[in-house]
Amino acid sequence: MVVRPIAVVTDLAVVGAGVLGLTAALWARHRHPAWTVLVLDRQQVLHGASGHSLAIAAPSGHTPRVRELALRSGQLYRSGVFREAVRDRAGLVVCRAATARALSHHLTAPVRRLPAIEPYEAGLLGELRTDAGDEVYAVGRGFLHVEVAALAAWVDIVPDWPVVSCIRTRSCWELRGPGGAVHRARRVVVAVGPWAAPEVGDRSGAAWGAGGGRVKRVAVLRVPAARATASDPLVVFPEENLLLAPADGYVEVSFLRTRWRDVPLSGDGQPGADPADQGLTDEDLAEGRSALAARGPSLAARATVGRAFWDTYYPDAEPRVTSPPGDRSLVRLDGGAGTGVRLAPALAEAAIGAVE
Known part of the structure; x- marks a missing residue:
């Protein structure tokens, strides 16, 4: 659901309204019904890869870890959280x-x-x-077909709000966007796919880099x-x-x-x-x-x-769930090899488990 930015500090901000970001937001709401959760995206909803792929979750993985994530994702997709958005x-x-x-x-x-x-x-x-x-x-x-648009309908999304940087303060993260706008959140999940990720650091100038794909x-x-x-x-x-x-x-x-x-x-x-x-x-x-x-x-x-x-x-085709050193209140998610739809629920579970 498309909404306007809100002034309060949210419990969780998700950067990126692709399938990884949407499943993270939905899993957070499932785990913590009292949380305020907001998804910020640089473009219109489903403009990127998640809105254009076949959205087929295949029951496979090239390594034991990926197979474990694929199996877990299949279980979660068929659970009450995501069930209405998938069909066998x-x-x-x-x-x-x-x-x-x-x-x-x-x-x-x-x-x-x-x-x-x-x-x-x-x-x-x-x-x-x-x-x-x-x-x-x-x-x-x-095999599962995932209706990513259905996932998008169940979360609050602010489109056309590119996050340029995530700056750590004493009490929260400041997500800086267009025209100097700032959104504040206690926790952040970054899932931007092939787009340039926001810079992550603190007010002292210390920065954290992630990526490499x-x-x-x-x-x-x-x-x-x-x-x-x-x-x-x-x-x-x-x-x-x-x-x-x-x-x-x-x-x-x-x-x-x-x-x-x-x-x-x-x-x-x-x-x-x-x-x-x-x-x-x-x-x-x-x-x-x-x-x-x-x-x-x-x-x-x-x-x-x-x-x-x-x-x-990524060269090793492995998904990634990473955080800045010493601070697990921000997590970056990467599917690893075009496997976002296949692994999204399990990666969302891992991300929300990290920031809880």
Whole structure:
């Protein structure tokens, strides 16, 4: 819910209205109903990665810690706090047996091999190519689709309020924004994704830096598909880094994009003003068509529209929950590898546990 800034000192201020910030705010309200909680964002709600991604939480992780966080997030998503904003999605994985064996070590949900794919050929899978040696696996109770807009409707958000710095005083944090405006909070969670984080320090000039990730281009194609329905399972081709999410009459396709920047985003995100432009470029489209052609040539031929955005990736692809030395009343959250939706509830639980 969009609100105006308030003059009182809030119990918690969240910087960033993406999925990490929104889940942190909701978890704080769940844990501490008496707290005043306010989310501040530099732009309009859901302008960034969380508003443009497929918002699919996959039951997987490349390390034991990430798998633990993914499993915990699935439990929390299905709890009363977030339950109305998520729905379960069935999933199919199409790959060779050796790939499936390797993948099984990274999944947190049961997988079973299907004896035949004919029951699914009437839907989207009938328009996709399976190769000799491919096997099809069903993933049980694992994928979740998250309605991030529903999360945003349940918290108080001040849009167009970029936080430039967070300064520690004796009694609270001063969050300094546009035109010299100041918001004060006893606790702060910073979850800004690929955007430049506010400077964090104290009035003596001591500063704390966090970050180190790179900013990666992410793109999604939206392709007309008459056979597709919203009840069809997701289809994953791990060997091609493709994820297809069917809806009624179309399919959204996530693919591996290979464009990077080494510095955070800093502009206003409007088209032409900053690399944060959410529009799909000719380069995005060409790379997406090439990736999709390997498994869905007819879909690739029809692909003309989609969306693109940026997200933060760390070399080790590990999420981060960090605080300035000696002061846990401020926490910074980073998904680590475009995994904000997948890990958000567990990271929110950790962040609020740190600032309590």
